[in-house]
Amino acid sequence: MMDISKMRNIGISAHIDSGKTTLTERILYYCDKIHMIHEVKGKDGHGATMDYMELERERGITITSASTNVTWKEHTINIIDTPGHVDFTIEVERSLRVLDGAILVLCSVGGVQSQSITVDRQLRRYNVPFVAFINKLDRTGANPYKVKEQIRDKLGHNAVLVQIPIGLEDKFQGLVDLIQMKALYFEGPNGEEVVEREIPAELRAEAEKRREELIDAASLFSDELAEAFLEGAETESQIYAAIRKGVLTRKLIPVFMGSAYKNKGVQPLLDGVIHYLPNPSEVKNTALDLNDGEKEVELKADPKEPLVALAFKLEEGQYGQLTYIRIYQGMLRKGDELYNPRLRRKFKVGRLIRMHAHEMEDITDAVCGDIVALFGIDCASGDTFCSPGINYSMTSMYIPAPVISLAVFPKDKASADQMAKALGRFTKEDPTFRTYVDPESNQTIIQGMGELHLDVYIERMKREYRAEVETGMPQVAYRETITQRADFDYTHKKQTGGAGQFGRVAGYMEPCEEKEYEFVNMIKGGVIPNEFIPSCDKGFQAARMKGTLIGFPVVNIRCVINDGSTHPVDSSDIAFQQAAIGAFRQAYEKAKPVILEPIMKVTVEGPSEFQGNIFGSLNQRRGIIVSSTEDNNFCRIEAEVPLSEMFGYSTVLRSLTQGKAEFSMEFLKYGRVPNTIAEELKKAYQEKRRKEQK
């Protein structure tokens, strides 16, 4: 059985173009799993092993996270390749959920950029310990010392070098290991031989100085090391242990460096993963006991306990659906029966798979801490699996609501079928991607977290499913809300032969900060019979799905009923639902409704010379500039901008700054639409309705 202390589940988090895919590929190579190194945008048409989707190959970025198993010095490492772009945040976050540690890759020229900051924030949210790797030391302008300072200043981490470079840019030759105090060179055709030599004389003093900094920082985590250091008798294992302690509590970040492309520095980084990142038993994980009022229970990394596993990733392969799971507790054998609490259904584990970069290996069992895949299981990503007899659910992942939607039209019948298949697939894979058919226009609408997010799925439909689709204009997910309390007293009465309908509800609606919707029943003396109370709730919910201002859902509203009347014969479920809908419409106008729009947190980075242009472009987009930070000739601007104004911003920004600035954005909050724009939206909505009625 696998030794848990020799297991690592790590992610590689990075900004696009920091060379993450190349690094991942080299790691696979050195772990002796693949035999030829392909470049990311290789001429041989093979592409890097992890980067297997066609689309990704074309863009040179990695979008889908795949888990890959490798072995390094008797340790088994599962690498979850996390996407770098912010538009795919949910993918990153879902991966982070199952990681125990990470490598934060930074470019030695670009340093800490806006997306590095986003990724760092995600690591923080999930409390993931990590080490840093400064890549591309062979590039012109490489400066690992500056990047290390940026990790301290911009990300606020206690970063400390564990290596220094021997030469830089085109003279980059190797590294000095500050713990072993040895120079490391990477020889052989692909740098597979790590050769230790004496530290070059001219680097001796620098290495001594940096080593002292390192030990000073590490000593804070180990009295033993501090004392040994005073006597000049510190040992390598003391230093490793002290740094490890710092890393596990996220209070110390060891900084590695190299050039994955030039085959330098990858093996020491792998040693670092083993030395410093936690094994699965060192990370606390919890689940909710559904049999005990969702009480939080701590999971034990013990193979003898009942099984608890999380399905974090679904993939459609050639042979059917592949479900990636992380086992948190217990042990899983081929043929075991498992329980899915969400579906309340048991299923049998037919095939158990370990995934290597592009090939799979059938295995018979797996223990807690491991990441494996199952074949042909019906589930959604985020589902929990457990041994029959327990009813646990892993804490639900934080899933933001979609902020943008787009109508999609298949070009022909064949495409329509393929599109339906693709959408079914995507919604299972990605909880932030949703789809529905608009009952009024009969159009298929897709929803997601940003323009690029939806673009990627449209492209995947075309490539993987051969579905030819056209798209409408992107639509912002507006909301409506009320700003003051308003009373209602509405009677629904209908007598047109046969059974009549009668129901009267009275009460009020008011703003409710904490919840999207709340229903409060304050009926006394049974003036509305108990059986019809849920009907009122249903009626309000139906009415709130479509506000009367612009037809978007009404949020942050509380509906309270405190009076009503009933008819012994004519009152029914339907009658009270209708009464509630009528009551809602009656009070809604009086409650001074307003329109809300999604506001994005936008970060723009670029050379200071374009600052004025950037300020101007944000101002034109109704943006509020929150802050701007200038560092040498580089500026970072943070602003809050309505999503509706951000369409096409990447093109505008590119032309304003000669392509030298970039931006990232994420959903921040819903904010009130200014009056003039609200009027336009209302007018457009009225017009649309008039057209539809004709």
Add this chain to the structure above:
Amino acid sequence: MVRKELIRRSPLRALEKSLKEPLRKGEIAVVASPKGIGKTGCLVHIATDALLQGKQVIHVSFSTRTDHIISWYEDIFKEVARKLNAAMEVHDEIIRHRVIMSFNQEGVKTQQIIRSLTAMIRDGNFAADQIIVDGYNFYLATTEDLRLIKQFANEVGVMIWFSATVKPENEKIWNRDVPPSLKPFEELIDVIITLGESDGSILVRLVKDRDSYPRKDLSVHLDPKTLMIVEEKK
């Protein structure tokens, strides 16, 4: 309490009254003290008061962490708005009128600061009334730098509040006088206020008020806990 009332009762009115006349656009004021006395809190209080009056403020700082400055504003707003009606709405409104610009002190020249401020005001369409410059290094500045700033303040029509850190070893000398590090710029600065610790309370002294040198302790203090200006307890 409504906003008007809150503004009227602010201890900053007492500070204003101690001056011959309130600060005008184009004027420069400096709050000087040794490190750690509470200049940032004091300036953020002054900025928050201006924001409440509907003015627009640019806060210039020389630390790379803008989130620290934002939390200063959050804390001081919470303190100020404790008795305010509809405080959240006011909060949401005033943060639209505040922008933080931070510079790396080593790399930045006064001309560049002015260039960036101009970009924010012109291109960013941000009609600043007041600029707060926290942590400007007067030891490294030249009179030419200050002259440029004064000229900028006049052209754009803003008032500028600086904070200046003075080295504590000079404390005795500058106690009630213009701090030595500000001497070279005396002509260009309209109002100079110093903060000094005495028996656990922080005194606010008016050293220079345009063409006069009152050198007197004011009736306001700096609260050692919140680092905001408070009126003397009678």
